[in-house]
Amino acid sequence: MWLAMTxxxxxxxxxxxHLYQARSAELTxxxxxxxxxxx
Amino acid sequence: MTRVxxxxxxxxxxxxxxxxxxxxxxxxxxxxxxxxxxxLFASGLGLGLLGYVTFALGMASLLRRPxxxxxxxxxxxxxxxxxxxxxxxxxxxxxxxxVNPSRRSWPVWTLLGFLGLVAGINMLAALAPVVGVDxxxxxxxxxxxxxxxxRLFYIPSMWLHQQPQHVQxxxxxxxxxxxxxxxxxxxxxxxxxxxxxxxxxxxxEMPLTWALLGAAIFYAFSDVINLSGRASPDLANxxxxxxSVFAWVQWLESGTRRWLILAAILAGLFAAGARLPGLYGAxxxxxxxxxxxxxxxxxxxRAAIGAGFAVGALAxxxxxxxxxxxxxxxxxxxxxxxxxxxxxxxxxPAANAYVIGIQWTREVGPWLSLARIVTAPWDxxxxxxxxxxxxxxxxxxxxxxxxLVVPRTARVSSVLAACAVLAPLWYVSYPRLRAxxxxxxxxxxxxxxLLWRLWGRGLPRWARALGPGFVxxxxxxxxxxxxxxxxxxxxxVLGAKSEASYLTRRLAAPDLQFxxxxxxxxLNRRLPRGSRLLxxxxxxxxxxxxxxxxxxxxxxxxxxxxxxxxAYVAAAVRSLGSTHVALRPxxxxxTGYQPSNWLEETLHSLCAxxxxxxxxxxxxxxxxxxxx
Numbered sequence: 001m002w003l004a005m006t007x008x009x010x011x012x013x014x015x016x017x018h019l020y021q022a023r024s025a026e027l028t029x030x031x032x033x034x035x036x037x038x039x
Numbered sequence: 040m041t042r043v044x045x046x047x048x049x050x051x052x053x054x055x056x057x058x059x060x061x062x063x064x065x066x067x068x069x070x071x072x073x074x075x076x077x078x079l080f081a082s083g084l085g086l087g088l089l090g091y092v093t094f095a096l097g098m099a100s101l102l103r104r105p106x107x108x109x110x111x112x113x114x115x116x117x118x119x120x121x122x123x124x125x126x127x128x129x130x131x132x133x134x135x136x137x138v139n140p141s142r143r144s145w146p147v148w149t150l151l152g153f154l155g156l157v158a159g160i161n162m163l164a165a166l167a168p169v170v171g172v173d174x175x176x177x178x179x180x181x182x183x184x185x186x187x188x189x190r191l192f193y194i195p196s197m198w199l200h201q202q203p204q205h206v207q208x209x210x211x212x213x214x215x216x217x218x219x220x221x222x223x224x225x226x227x228x229x230x231x232x233x234x235x236x237x238x239x240x241x242x243x244e245m246p247l248t249w250a251l252l253g254a255a256i257f258y259a260f261s262d263v264i265n266l267s268g269r270a271s272p273d274l275a276n277x278x279x280x281x282x283s284v285f286a287w288v289q290w291l292e293s294g295t296r297r298w299l300i301l302a303a304i305l306a307g308l309f310a311a312g313a314r315l316p317g318l319y320g321a322x323x324x325x326x327x328x329x330x331x332x333x334x335x336x337x338x339x340x341r342a343a344i345g346a347g348f349a350v351g352a353l354a355x356x357x358x359x360x361x362x363x364x365x366x367x368x369x370x371x372x373x374x375x376x377x378x379x380x381x382x383x384x385x386x387x388p389a390a391n392a393y394v395i396g397i398q399w400t401r402e403v404g405p406w407l408s409l410a411r412i413v414t415a416p417w418d419x420x421x422x423x424x425x426x427x428x429x430x431x432x433x434x435x436x437x438x439x440x441x442x443l444v445v446p447r448t449a450r451v452s453s454v455l456a457a458c459a460v461l462a463p464l465w466y467v468s469y470p471r472l473r474a475x476x477x478x479x480x481x482x483x484x485x486x487x488x489l490l491w492r493l494w495g496r497g498l499p500r501w502a503r504a505l506g507p508g509f510v511x512x513x514x515x516x517x518x519x520x521x522x523x524x525x526x527x528x529x530x531x532v533l534g535a536k537s538e539a540s541y542l543t544r545r546l547a548a549p550d551l552q553f554x555x556x557x558x559x560x561x562l563n564r565r566l567p568r569g570s571r572l573l574x575x576x577x578x579x580x581x582x583x584x585x586x587x588x589x590x591x592x593x594x595x596x597x598x599x600x601x602x603x604x605x606a607y608v609a610a611a612v613r614s615l616g617s618t619h620v621a622l623r624p625x626x627x628x629x630t631g632y633q634p635s636n637w638l639e640e641t642l643h644s645l646c647a648x649x650x651x652x653x654x655x656x657x658x659x660x661x662x663x664x665x666x667x
């Protein structure tokens with residue numbers, strides 16, 4: 001159970017860290033990058 | 040007023056479909072588990088049926104507005120009659136779940152408010168003019184040409200139009216009777232039916248709050264938000280396949296085999312919906328039926344495989360008309376795919392290998408390598424752009440391991456098993472998340488269920504604070520995505536800007552890169568009636584004249600070096616019936632298929648020397664094709 005809860009927090013934190021990283025990169029935010037390739 | 044009429048036409052279409060579906064379910068002697076589920080099954084079935092009507096009209100060259108209007112009114116009357124009978128005669132089955140009104144606490148209202156707000160934003164976006172890339176290339180472009188010519192016919196330069204396009208047939212109803220934006224409204228509406236199906240399933244397994252949470256997690260997925268305002272068929276397809284899985288669950292619970300007929304029909308509609316790989320749903324259903332027949336009844340392996348095969352065959356029957364039509368028009372049932380087996384009209388093997396290679400490998404890389412397969416769940420969550428997909432959010436991946444540590448109901452386990460069978464089939468066939476919307480939708484409900492079971496345990500205080508925090512952030516992100524994706528479209532629907540200025544700006548934006556809209560408006564006015572254009576760009580939707588794409592000549596040229604010969608190319612252009620050629624002002628050499636680049640250069644040289652230029656702008660030149 002503790003392992004699963006740790007995984008839950010870990011995935012969420014990494015996901016939002018990725019969002020933050022994308023924001024500080026040349027493309028403003030992850031969903032905008034996705035919109036760019038979305039057909 | 041046009042928007043209100045669009046909404047009314049689509050609402051009538053859904054009523055006609057739902058009511059006709061109720062008649063069909065009566066014919067199968069099937070009753071859903073509750074009113075809502077029955078209407079949802081009926082709506083999926085009825086919408087599929089209405090698609091075959093326009094398909095048949097198109098094959099019979101009867102796609103005329105009076106014919107479609109008469110059919111629409113007839114089906115609407117039949118649908119209203121079906122609903123009236125249903126409402127009067129329905130008696131709840133013993134297991135029907137009544138939702139307790141006292142459960143509608145503030146979280147329920149908050150989640151309903153979230154779903155309502157996002158649905159409202161999506162609806163306004165759906166009412167806007169069409170801008171999507173694939174819609175302008177073939178999805179609505181082909182439908183528009185079908186209506187213009189009143190029949191389904193072969194369009195050699197649209198290489199994807201011959202794949203099964205059943206959702207397009209459903210969209211034809213609205214496109215014929217109202218504006219083309221109805222094609223988007225149909226997707227929005229079918230997306231809402233999908234959300235309702237998820238809530239309806241979820242409320243039987245968990246409190247309403249958590250069922251709504253599952254639906255909200257799904258509705259915040261950026262592909263779902265995008266697709267709700269577009270005419271691409273994935274949400275409609277998602278509805279068909281999710282209902283198919285629920286019908287399969289009904290069979291598991293009741294043992295009534297007629298549910299399998301419904302499940303097979305709906306999986307067949309998923310296969311017929313939009314593209315060849317959609318067949319993975321029917322294959323998955325057949326596998327599930329075979330496994331469950333073997334495990335539940337202890338049947339012999341051969342009998343279990345036979346049951347799975349029968350379900351798969353019935354699903355295949357639903358998509359068969361499309362293969363037959365494609366074979367009749369092109370000589371290959373899967374044109375232009377599998378050219379080495381069936382051949383492909385108007386293609387050379389080299390051009391075919393190049394274009395299919397782009398579609399299947401270049402867009403997402405070597406996705407069948409071991410490393411990509413192992414890291415796929417992580418990549419699909421964290422780096423979805425690797426799969427040309429939208430943002431699914433962290434909650435599904437984060438909560439799935441709880442399935443190993445909390446108890447599950449039989450239905451939730453069944454749904455989880457269905458997702459597990461569908462996932463590898465989807466991955467090897469077409470690994471874009473929008474093609475796995477049925478799986479994402481079902482997994483969202485499973486995630487909510489797992490979080491609910493966990494919540495019931497004595498969680499530490501930090502977990503009780505952090506969990507809802509993560510959920511709230513994801514939903515807020517969904518709301519922001521909806522606004523960011525659809526903000527401009529809403530402006531034009533509410534009258535804050537004109538359609539022309541919206542389309543000119545929006546289509547030229549970096550994600551669409553189409554700056555010919557203004558040129559098309561001039562050509563629509565200036566070129567004589569009966570003109571036929573050979574276009575450099577693949578998007579001809581906003582032209583009122585007929586058109587072909589220039590690379591058609593290159594794709595079917597068996598001796599590509601001849602494309603450097605102006606006299607030869609001029610003859611090829613004339614043989615297509617083209618009266619004008621529309622190009623960029625200078626050669627672009629944008630493709631990796633060299634013969635197309637030679638062709639482009641030769642067309643430019645013809646426009647510079649032999650053919651008079653009749654229109655020129657910073658983005659386009661148009662020359663008139665003249666006889667030697």
